[in-house]
Amino acid sequence: MEKPEKCEKPDKCAEKREAIIQAALELVAEQGFHGAPMAMIAEKAGVGAGTIYRYFENKDDLIRWIYKNVEERFVEVMMQGYPEKGPVRERLVHIGTALVRHLISEPLQLRFVEQFHNSPYGVDHRREKIFGQGRKDVISELFDEAVAQQIFKPLELAILFSLFFGPLVDICRDHILGFVKLDDALIEQVVGACWDALRR
Amino acid sequence: MEKPEKCEKPDKCAEKREAIIQAALELVAEQGFHGAPMAMIAEKAGVGAGTIYRYFENKDDLIRWIYKNVEERFVEVMMQGYPEKGPVRERLVHIGTALVRHLISEPLQLRFVEQFHNSPYGVDHRREKIFGQGRKDVISELFDEAVAQQIFKPLELAILFSLFFGPLVDICRDHILGFVKLDDALIEQVVGACWDALRR
Amino acid sequence: MEKPEKCEKPDKCAEKREAIIQAALELVAEQGFHGAPMAMIAEKAGVGAGTIYRYFENKDDLIRWIYKNVEERFVEVMMQGYPEKGPVRERLVHIGTALVRHLISEPLQLRFVEQFHNSPYGVDHRREKIFGQGRKDVISELFDEAVAQQIFKPLELAILFSLFFGPLVDICRDHILGFVKLDDALIEQVVGACWDALRR
Amino acid sequence: MEKPEKCEKPDKCAEKREAIIQAALELVAEQGFHGAPMAMIAEKAGVGAGTIYRYFENKDDLIRWIYKNVEERFVEVMMQGYPEKGPVRERLVHIGTALVRHLISEPLQLRFVEQFHNSPYGVDHRREKIFGQGRKDVISELFDEAVAQQIFKPLELAILFSLFFGPLVDICRDHILGFVKLDDALIEQVVGACWDALRR
DNA sequence: AATGAATGAGACTTCATTCAT
DNA sequence: CATGAATGAAGTCTCATTCAT
Numbered sequence: 001m002e003k004p005e006k007c008e009k010p011d012k013c014a015e016k017r018e019a020i021i022q023a024a025l026e027l028v029a030e031q032g033f034h035g036a037p038m039a040m041i042a043e044k045a046g047v048g049a050g051t052i053y054r055y056f057e058n059k060d061d062l063i064r065w066i067y068k069n070v071e072e073r074f075v076e077v078m079m080q081g082y083p084e085k086g087p088v089r090e091r092l093v094h095i096g097t098a099l100v101r102h103l104i105s106e107p108l109q110l111r112f113v114e115q116f117h118n119s120p121y122g123v124d125h126r127r128e129k130i131f132g133q134g135r136k137d138v139i140s141e142l143f144d145e146a147v148a149q150q151i152f153k154p155l156e157l158a159i160l161f162s163l164f165f166g167p168l169v170d171i172c173r174d175h176i177l178g179f180v181k182l183d184d185a186l187i188e189q190v191v192g193a194c195w196d197a198l199r200r
Numbered sequence: 201m202e203k204p205e206k207c208e209k210p211d212k213c214a215e216k217r218e219a220i221i222q223a224a225l226e227l228v229a230e231q232g233f234h235g236a237p238m239a240m241i242a243e244k245a246g247v248g249a250g251t252i253y254r255y256f257e258n259k260d261d262l263i264r265w266i267y268k269n270v271e272e273r274f275v276e277v278m279m280q281g282y283p284e285k286g287p288v289r290e291r292l293v294h295i296g297t298a299l300v301r302h303l304i305s306e307p308l309q310l311r312f313v314e315q316f317h318n319s320p321y322g323v324d325h326r327r328e329k330i331f332g333q334g335r336k337d338v339i340s341e342l343f344d345e346a347v348a349q350q351i352f353k354p355l356e357l358a359i360l361f362s363l364f365f366g367p368l369v370d371i372c373r374d375h376i377l378g379f380v381k382l383d384d385a386l387i388e389q390v391v392g393a394c395w396d397a398l399r400r
Numbered sequence: 401m402e403k404p405e406k407c408e409k410p411d412k413c414a415e416k417r418e419a420i421i422q423a424a425l426e427l428v429a430e431q432g433f434h435g436a437p438m439a440m441i442a443e444k445a446g447v448g449a450g451t452i453y454r455y456f457e458n459k460d461d462l463i464r465w466i467y468k469n470v471e472e473r474f475v476e477v478m479m480q481g482y483p484e485k486g487p488v489r490e491r492l493v494h495i496g497t498a499l500v501r502h503l504i505s506e507p508l509q510l511r512f513v514e515q516f517h518n519s520p521y522g523v524d525h526r527r528e529k530i531f532g533q534g535r536k537d538v539i540s541e542l543f544d545e546a547v548a549q550q551i552f553k554p555l556e557l558a559i560l561f562s563l564f565f566g567p568l569v570d571i572c573r574d575h576i577l578g579f580v581k582l583d584d585a586l587i588e589q590v591v592g593a594c595w596d597a598l599r600r
Numbered sequence: 601m602e603k604p605e606k607c608e609k610p611d612k613c614a615e616k617r618e619a620i621i622q623a624a625l626e627l628v629a630e631q632g633f634h635g636a637p638m639a640m641i642a643e644k645a646g647v648g649a650g651t652i653y654r655y656f657e658n659k660d661d662l663i664r665w666i667y668k669n670v671e672e673r674f675v676e677v678m679m680q681g682y683p684e685k686g687p688v689r690e691r692l693v694h695i696g697t698a699l700v701r702h703l704i705s706e707p708l709q710l711r712f713v714e715q716f717h718n719s720p721y722g723v724d725h726r727r728e729k730i731f732g733q734g735r736k737d738v739i740s741e742l743f744d745e746a747v748a749q750q751i752f753k754p755l756e757l758a759i760l761f762s763l764f765f766g767p768l769v770d771i772c773r774d775h776i777l778g779f780v781k782l783d784d785a786l787i788e789q790v791v792g793a794c795w796d797a798l799r800r
Numbered sequence: 801a802a803t804g805a806a807t808g809a810g811a812c813t814t815c816a817t818t819c820a821t
Numbered sequence: 822c823a824t825g826a827a828t829g830a831a832g833t834c835t836c837a838t839t840c841a842t
Binding site for chain 5: 613616647648649650651654
């Protein structure tokens, strides 16, 4: 992930960039898009309003960039300690558990992603994700493999993803909002339930 | 679906009300809240800008009213032909199938509801829904019963709901956006998968 | 004061007219012009919004008509029991006392008049009053006479009026708003003070 | 007359602020509140519509700020050259004369204040002025002293103020509107008349 | 490179007035 | 005649973006 703008003092610049991103992330996560005007983001980041435009073309660009980063972070987390050689179930449980643990430890990221999905760009993004499958990622490969081995139900990838990730994200949201209280045991049960949905 | 405003000429009034509701529903569903200014709603409905305010106190009121109605419609649909005396699985499959059929036949309603959930009122609404369980509805009762009979996993209602309804809604969205193509056979499979997630 | 609109059922019409006038008077007096929209006046008067326009050309016309009536009422009150043959002081005290008594017994009329004086028409009205002295009224004659007899200071009528009526109206307003408490004795003192201002 | 908003370039900012204040003062004075929409104020001030909101939170804030300043200016003017040690009559005449001279030289300020007094805030302001007499000002002290020395009639402060200031303001308004023509001699006579109203 | 004051399009809402019923 | 639903111009205020410093 290269920095889209050149900068002579990398440290200083990276700092400001990060401050802007963090401020925008927090505001959008906590107040929604409509509660995150550029002026407020700038103030919270401790920079001038015009400065944001030196790092991002416009508000959309900023938002999209944050989304991309957060999503990549999700993948990183799921790949950390991924038992590449383990059986399908172990690999899937690892992914689900890692994701849930991350989401509830980074509530702002989850809330941001949810805000993003409902917006003009949300749909575009998902379209690109599903159809622009240029590069098969590890998770897609796992699902494909499980289908091929007749461990999973013979369904399209998009559907399998919804069956597995949909409930996990919903339940994490409920945890963050205080509607349910996840602990290690419960996480295991929930991930297990999602596994059941996929299993033949 | 009662008419909250008095009106001397029910026909004419109901027409305009419906036109406003339909216009707002479409615009919000297709463009998001941010793409549905009151002036545009009025124009699409073929009424003057001020006319909306004869039927709804303000924009929030309009949006909430639509949401409430759409949600009630969802429940109605799920309850239509509900096999009250049938086994748990049959009842659950009926609910899931009916919901999916309705959602993909009324794509605007689904998109609207998704937009609504991300907004200042979205969270409040869910909170009230989960904690203000004054009146147990038929669906909650079904789930409670299935847990008591040890047919479902022993999990909280909120979690069971996420496991069952979360993927269904996600997949319907993907169908609407053209990412997957649901037919009767596929619907059955998907609902079956969600059942598997709940089953002990 | 003829009724500007013809009407076949004088009773019914007069009733509606009065209701409209009373409603407008109250609303303007209590909430100011900005708190008295036509729709609210109509509702308070128990008539349709459009009905007002059968009796008055527009809002300005309504307001002006009320003002004219209220002002005429003031004159009537001051002329009631007016000691035409009495000495100047007695006549003036009668006028002042009668006015004060009326104003504090009809707070709405006072408040309305004050609202009226500050408005686009307020100035026009005063201009006409001062320069369009076509018909000398009794009060102007009294002041002229008092000046001629060298009882009053040799000042213009407009100034003498301000010296006498200005404080009286102000003090009545303060009474209505609860800032001072007028009783018969105090009224006498205040009118006496205003007399002192005029006296040579 | 402190600047309530911070600004890095005092000169430029103060200029715009002043332009906005002057524009609002003129429009309100000449056309009333109803004739002074924010867009018109902005245009007259030669700034963008949104700019006003960098200096004032909202329209009320702008109006109140102007009023406060104008009122303070009135007090300043009356206190300039105030003969603190002189006899009561001299002090009072100074106050009255200074006020009248100022009002007729700054007709916009007088008209503005009169507009202000008739408005939702007008009454509140007067109430606070009369009852919230936390800090006795010089003028109140003068009146209190004159009552104590039995120079003035034994009346409440609010009444004495109405007797003295009421006619002065009214007459200044008439001068501004061209109904009377004040000169030094006439001012002296009028102030003298108001003194007579107070004197025992 | 950074700032933040300035901008003005556009959002929501109100209300005097009209006109079909 | 009376009604009140409908209208749309106009009001207040917000905010993404620009640009002089």
